[in-house]
Amino acid sequence: MLAGEPERVTVDYRRPAGRTVEGQPWDTVPVAALIAALPWRTFRWHQGQRHYSGTYWSATQRDHVIYESRLELARLLFADFDRRVSAIVAQPFLLHAVVGGAHRRHVPDFLLVVDDRAVIVDVKPARRLVDATVAATLAWTAEVVALRGMRYEVWTEPPEVELANVRFLAGYRRAWLFDADLVARLSAADLDGATVSVAAGCAAGWPAPVARAAVLHLMWTGHLVFDMAVRLSGATVLRRPA
Numbered sequence: 001m002l003a004g005e006p007e008r009v010t011v012d013y014r015r016p017a018g019r020t021v022e023g024q025p026w027d028t029v030p031v032a033a034l035i036a037a038l039p040w041r042t043f044r045w046h047q048g049q050r051h052y053s054g055t056y057w058s059a060t061q062r063d064h065v066i067y068e069s070r071l072e073l074a075r076l077l078f079a080d081f082d083r084r085v086s087a088i089v090a091q092p093f094l095l096h097a098v099v100g101g102a103h104r105r106h107v108p109d110f111l112l113v114v115d116d117r118a119v120i121v122d123v124k125p126a127r128r129l130v131d132a133t134v135a136a137t138l139a140w141t142a143e144v145v146a147l148r149g150m151r152y153e154v155w156t157e158p159p160e161v162e163l164a165n166v167r168f169l170a171g172y173r174r175a176w177l178f179d180a181d182l183v184a185r186l187s188a189a190d191l192d193g194a195t196v197s198v199a200a201g202c203a204a205g206w207p208a209p210v211a212r213a214a215v216l217h218l219m220w221t222g223h224l225v226f227d228m229a230v231r232l233s234g235a236t237v238l239r240r241p242a
């Protein structure tokens with residue numbers, strides 16, 4: 001673990017028009033500018049790379065968001081599924097700090113806006129958290145983030161069943177693919193305590209696969225909730241959110 005408090009903290013970020021802002025004091029940079037920033041890094045491809053980079057179309061952003069590993073994609077899926085999240089920014093900025101007399105740099109993986117509060121997220125496999133260099137970077141980053149009153153999160157592997165459920169429901173995230181009248185009809189129906197199969201049967205006159213897909217869309221949007229710890233099936237019990 002590196003000794004000493006972070007000093008001379010500055011941030012670099014890319015404006016939406018592409019112009020780079022460098023060396024801005026961390027305590028004066030507008031949070032809104034970071035939320036609007038473009039990804040600091042672009043994809044890096046090389047032979048034998050161990051990570052899988054890509055882009056994911058986010059229902060929250062209504063745009064593509066980049067990721068650099070399967071674990072980052074998992075965090076991105078959970079953020080897109082979370083109704084409290086109103087913005088998702090990948091690799092939002094580059095932090096600079098002097099820690100223990102040495103210049104340190106770090107690009108967080110995501111900036112999320114959760115319940116109108118900025119949350120900085122770093123995604124790491126659990127096995128890497130014991131690495132001294134990784135732990136030191138996360139520690140000084142946490143201190144720097146706290147200085148701005150933001151929340152900091154280190155995210156590791158999620159429960160397998162929860163990830164499987166979110167990944168499956170993400171296939172139903174594109175609202176324009178669902179008939180608005182059907183969605184409204186199911187939204188107004190008394191489905192509290194119904195199973196997925198029973199809920200799909202509440203749309204008389206609609207083909208069963210179409211109605212079932214609309215129910216799954218309502219589960220994605222949070223209009224219907226369920227036990228995330230149990231793998232989804234036709235017998236999954238639905239509830240109205242509290």
